[in-house]
Amino acid sequence: MLELSISTPTREALVDITALVEEAVVAAIPQEKGEVFRGLVHIYVPHTTAAVTVNEGADPAVARDITDTFARLVPYDGGYRHREGNADAHVKATLVGSHTAVPLEGGHLKLGTWQSVYFAEFDGPRRRRIWLDLVASALDERTA
Amino acid sequence: MLELSISTPTREALVDITALVEEAVVAAIPQEKGEVFRGLVHIYVPHTTAAVTVNEGADPAVARDITDTFARLVPYDGGYRHREGNADAHVKATLVGSHTAVPLEGGHLKLGTWQSVYFAEFDGPRRRRIWLDLVASALDERTA
Amino acid sequence: MLELSISTPTREALVDITALVEEAVVAAIPQEKGEVFRGLVHIYVPHTTAAVTVNEGADPAVARDITDTFARLVPYDGGYRHREGNADAHVKATLVGSHTAVPLEGGHLKLGTWQSVYFAEFDGPRRRRIWLDLVASALDERTA
Numbered sequence: 001m002l003e004l005s006i007s008t009p010t011r012e013a014l015v016d017i018t019a020l021v022e023e024a025v026v027a028a029i030p031q032e033k034g035e036v037f038r039g040l041v042h043i044y045v046p047h048t049t050a051a052v053t054v055n056e057g058a059d060p061a062v063a064r065d066i067t068d069t070f071a072r073l074v075p076y077d078g079g080y081r082h083r084e085g086n087a088d089a090h091v092k093a094t095l096v097g098s099h100t101a102v103p104l105e106g107g108h109l110k111l112g113t114w115q116s117v118y119f120a121e122f123d124g125p126r127r128r129r130i131w132l133d134l135v136a137s138a139l140d141e142r143t144a
Numbered sequence: 145m146l147e148l149s150i151s152t153p154t155r156e157a158l159v160d161i162t163a164l165v166e167e168a169v170v171a172a173i174p175q176e177k178g179e180v181f182r183g184l185v186h187i188y189v190p191h192t193t194a195a196v197t198v199n200e201g202a203d204p205a206v207a208r209d210i211t212d213t214f215a216r217l218v219p220y221d222g223g224y225r226h227r228e229g230n231a232d233a234h235v236k237a238t239l240v241g242s243h244t245a246v247p248l249e250g251g252h253l254k255l256g257t258w259q260s261v262y263f264a265e266f267d268g269p270r271r272r273r274i275w276l277d278l279v280a281s282a283l284d285e286r287t288a
Numbered sequence: 289m290l291e292l293s294i295s296t297p298t299r300e301a302l303v304d305i306t307a308l309v310e311e312a313v314v315a316a317i318p319q320e321k322g323e324v325f326r327g328l329v330h331i332y333v334p335h336t337t338a339a340v341t342v343n344e345g346a347d348p349a350v351a352r353d354i355t356d357t358f359a360r361l362v363p364y365d366g367g368y369r370h371r372e373g374n375a376d377a378h379v380k381a382t383l384v385g386s387h388t389a390v391p392l393e394g395g396h397l398k399l400g401t402w403q404s405v406y407f408a409e410f411d412g413p414r415r416r417r418i419w420l421d422l423v424a425s426a427l428d429e430r431t432a
Binding site (some may be wrong): 002003023029030037039040044045046047048053073074078080081082084085089090091093094095097099101112131133134135136 | 326328341342349350352353355383385389393398402408423424
Binding site (some may be wrong): 002038039040053054055056059061064065066068069074095096097099101102103105110111112113114117120135136137138139140 | 145146172173174179181183184188190191192215216217222224225226227229231234237238239241242243249273275277278279280
């Protein structure tokens with residue numbers, strides 16, 4: 001497992017971690033395998049008030065629309081039972097999810113044209129960790 | 145990686161892709177391995193206004209309830225910052241998620257009794273792609 | 289694939305299955321490999337009105353806040369097309385998701401400090417199944 005560490009800037013923010021993940025993946029794949037490694041990178045968030053998602057990276061307005069809509073649907077002050085002032089963040093973490101996986105080809109992330117990988121912070125600013133693992137494809141060379 | 149291509153019919157629709165995924169999986173597993181291959185098929189959507197989910201396939205009303213409920217929670221005209229008329233679709237993509245994985249046994253999809261795999265379109269109609277990969281189980285024959 | 293079986297207590301409940309998953313994983317990894325096995329456990333729910341999520345396990349109020357918020361966002365009596373009295377549960381299943389994956393190290397679950405794995409029941413009480421599979425890490429020993 002590989003561990004990344006980031007600092008989130010505000011209570012709620014989608015932080016683009018695409019370059020960080022790409023850099024860690026490239027460093028982790030032995031060079032001689034880099035050209036042929038095919039599979040997935042599994043991206044896991046070991047926190048309960050944050051999550052990970054893939055969405056548009058070109059226009060930063062999209063990330064803001066996402067956190068704004070989540071704040072409307074699951075308001076900070078929603079009369080929750082959990083008394084630590086971050087119950088909304090826990091609910092949002094379950095709505096977004098604590099893991100994702102992205103294809104790798106030739107040792108690099110293979111995202112869709114407009115896709116970026118985002119760490120979704122809902123109870124920052126904080127120091128946060130991200131756990132990565134690589135999984136090999138079982139596809140036969142002839143069929144892939 | 146295997147690529148599927150589909151056309152979605154309307155702006156918002158859940159399109160049942162179970163048979164397409166099954167067909168691609170069967171074609172990708174060399175016949176001689178088919179009977180013993182165990183693992184997962186990873187299903188990835190390389191778009192930012194669409195997603196993938198698993199839900200009931202028997203009654204088409206369920207798929208409509210899902211898109212209708214999403215339209216109520218994240219309305220098309222919600223005063224978003226992103227000015228391309230599809231900000232709602234981006235938010236919905238993060239709510240549903242850009243990937244899933246389904247068990248394989250004997251070279252075939254192993255879904256629950258009522259489950260289908262759905263491509264979730266939120267900004268169609270469009271031509272869309274789906275990326276598949278196979279992952280082998282690490283379970284010992286003796287314990288699985 | 290490994291199958292777990294649980295009984296859910298009420299119509300809506302997050303049931304902590306961390307210990308069950310851990311026990312099944314430990315039993316499935318041959319002892320001689322236990323100390324070195326690295327990878328993921330894939331956790332799959334073969335139902336369409338239930339889901340799986342990772343969230344805080346310390347304060348049970350968090351699980352209640354999650355089911356309560358979901359009940360507010362997607363009410364039981366929401367004028368749905370699906371006439372079986374559980375359309376809300378289908379929508380919630382897509383919001384939470386039918387699968388997750390958690391890192392394994394040394395043959396054991398490696399969760400974040402506050403994380404538990406929850407089976408999310410939205411149409412109980414019922415007998416439910418959970419399907420587990422193990423996936424090996426492709427990370428080189430030297431880089432992990």
